[in-house]
Amino acid sequence: MHSIYFDHSGTTPVHPAVAEEMYRYITGDSFGNPSSIHKYGLRIREDLKEAREKVASALGADVDEIVFTSGGTESDNMAIHGAAQVNKNRGNHIITSAVEHHAVLNTVKALGKAGFDITILPVDQYGMVSIDDVAAAITDKTILITIMHANNEVGTIMPIAQIGQLAQECKIIFHVDAVQSVGKIPVNVDDLKVDLLSLSGHKINGPKGVGALYIRKGTNWRQTLLHGGAQERLRRAGTENIPGIMGLAKAIELAMEERETEGARLIGLRDKLIHGLLSIGDVKLTGHPTKRLPNHASFLFKYIEGESMLLSLDMKGIAASTGSACTTGSLEPSHVLTAMGVPPEEAHGSLRITLGKDNTEEDIDYFLDVIKPIIEKLRDMSPLKD
Numbered sequence: 001m002h003s004i005y006f007d008h009s010g011t012t013p014v015h016p017a018v019a020e021e022m023y024r025y026i027t028g029d030s031f032g033n034p035s036s037i038h039k040y041g042l043r044i045r046e047d048l049k050e051a052r053e054k055v056a057s058a059l060g061a062d063v064d065e066i067v068f069t070s071g072g073t074e075s076d077n078m079a080i081h082g083a084a085q086v087n088k089n090r091g092n093h094i095i096t097s098a099v100e101h102h103a104v105l106n107t108v109k110a111l112g113k114a115g116f117d118i119t120i121l122p123v124d125q126y127g128m129v130s131i132d133d134v135a136a137a138i139t140d141k142t143i144l145i146t147i148m149h150a151n152n153e154v155g156t157i158m159p160i161a162q163i164g165q166l167a168q169e170c171k172i173i174f175h176v177d178a179v180q181s182v183g184k185i186p187v188n189v190d191d192l193k194v195d196l197l198s199l200s201g202h203k204i205n206g207p208k209g210v211g212a213l214y215i216r217k218g219t220n221w222r223q224t225l226l227h228g229g230a231q232e233r234l235r236r237a238g239t240e241n242i243p244g245i246m247g248l249a250k251a252i253e254l255a256m257e258e259r260e261t262e263g264a265r266l267i268g269l270r271d272k273l274i275h276g277l278l279s280i281g282d283v284k285l286t287g288h289p290t291k292r293l294p295n296h297a298s299f300l301f302k303y304i305e306g307e308s309m310l311l312s313l314d315m316k317g318i319a320a321s322t323g324s325a326c327t328t329g330s331l332e333p334s335h336v337l338t339a340m341g342v343p344p345e346e347a348h349g350s351l352r353i354t355l356g357k358d359n360t361e362e363d364i365d366y367f368l369d370v371i372k373p374i375i376e377k378l379r380d381m382s383p384l385k386d
C-alpha cells in the first residue's frame with residue numbers, strides 16, 4: 001500500500017534530527033527555565049541564545065531582532081497589532097492584500113472594526129499584487145503594509161523587495177508573512193527591506209506551536225498582546241517553549257543547508273507533475289507559472305469537486321489538499337481563488353500538491369498513474385458536465 005504525503009504547505013513531518021534535538025530538552029536535566037540564575041537556568045539560557053543565533057543567521061538578521069512565538073499566527077498578530085497600536089498617533093491606515101493567510105487578513109479586518117482604515121489590495125489572475133497598486137494605495141496616513149512573501153494556496157511569490165523599497169522610501173512599516181517561503185527560497189531581511197517578518201516551525205519540518213517574529217532594530221513596534229514577565233526582552237511574555245524553540249532552530253538550520261540542492265530537486269519533481277497533469281484536458285494551473293514556490297503545484301479541474309478528488313486519492317494512499325486547510329468543512333470557495341477572479345463553480349475543483357523532502361520521482365509517477373482514472377470516473381458521474 002502506498003503512503004504518499006503531498007500536503008507540505010499544510011504541515012510537514014518533523015525531521016528526525018529535529019525530533020532528536022527536542023527530545024534532549026524534554027528529558028534528562030535540560031529542563032531549566034532560562035530566566036533562572038542557577039546552573040540549570042544558565043545552561044538553557046546559553047542554548048536559547050544559540051537557537052536565536054541560528055534563526056537570525058538564516059534571515060540575515062541580528063540575534064536581538066528575533067522573538068520566539070507560538071507560531072505563524074501569533075507572529076502575524078503580534079507584528080500587525082504592535083505596529084498599528086503604537087503608530088496610531090501618526091495615522092490609521094493599513095494596507096494588505098486579498099490573498100493573505102487568515103492570520104493576517106482577519107487581524108487586519110479586526111483592526112478595521114476597531115477604527116483603523118484598511119485597504120485590501122486586489123491581485124491579478126496569478127495571485128500577484130502589483131507595485132503600482134501598492135504605490136497608489138499609500139496615503140500620508142499609512143502606517144503599515146503587510147503582504148505575504150509566498151502564497152500558501154497557489155504558491156505565487158510576491159515582489160517583496162520592490163514593495164519593501166517603496167515602504168522604506170515612504171517610511172512605512174513593512175511586515176511580511178514568510179511562513180511559506182523560509183527554507184524554500186532566499187529570505188534575507190535586508191534584501192527584502194522588511195521591518196517585521198513571520199515564520200513558523202511546522203512548515204519547515206520543525207514542530208508545531210512554535211514560530212518566530214523578526215523585528216528590525218529601531219522599528220516603532222511594541223508588544224501589545226501578552227502582558228506578563230520580561231522574557232524575550234519584553235517583547236513576548238511567558239516562559240519560553242524551549243523544546244519547540246530548539247526544534248525550530250534545528251529545522252531552520254537544516255533547511256538552510258539543504259535549500260539549494262533540495263530546491264532544484266523539488267522544482268524538477270514539481271515541473272514533471274505540472275506537465276503530467278496539464279496534459280489531461282480541462283485542467284488549469286493556478287498561481288504564477290514561474291514565480292512560484294519550488295515545491296508547489298496547484299490546479300483547477302473542470303467538472304469535479306476537489307473534495308471528491310481528495311477522497312479518491314486518499315483511498316490510493318495519497319494525501320493532498322484542495323488548497324487551504326481552513327476551507328475544509330466549509331462550502332465557501334477559497335478567498336484566494338475568488339480574489340484571482342476564479343468563479344465559485346470552478347473554485348470548487350481545486351487541488352493542491354505540495355512536495356517535501358521525502359517525496360521521490362516514483363511518488364510523482366504513481367500519482368500521475370492513479371489520478372487519470374480518478375478524474376475520468378468523477379467526470380463521468382459529474383452532474384456539472386452535460
Ligand SMILES: *Cc1c(COP(=O)(O)O)cnc(C)c1O
Nearest residue numbers: 071072073101103152179180200
Ligand atoms: C501556516 C501559515 C500560517 C500560520 O502558521 P501557524 O504556525 O500554523 O500558526 C500563517 N501564514 C501562512 C502563509 C501559512 O502558510
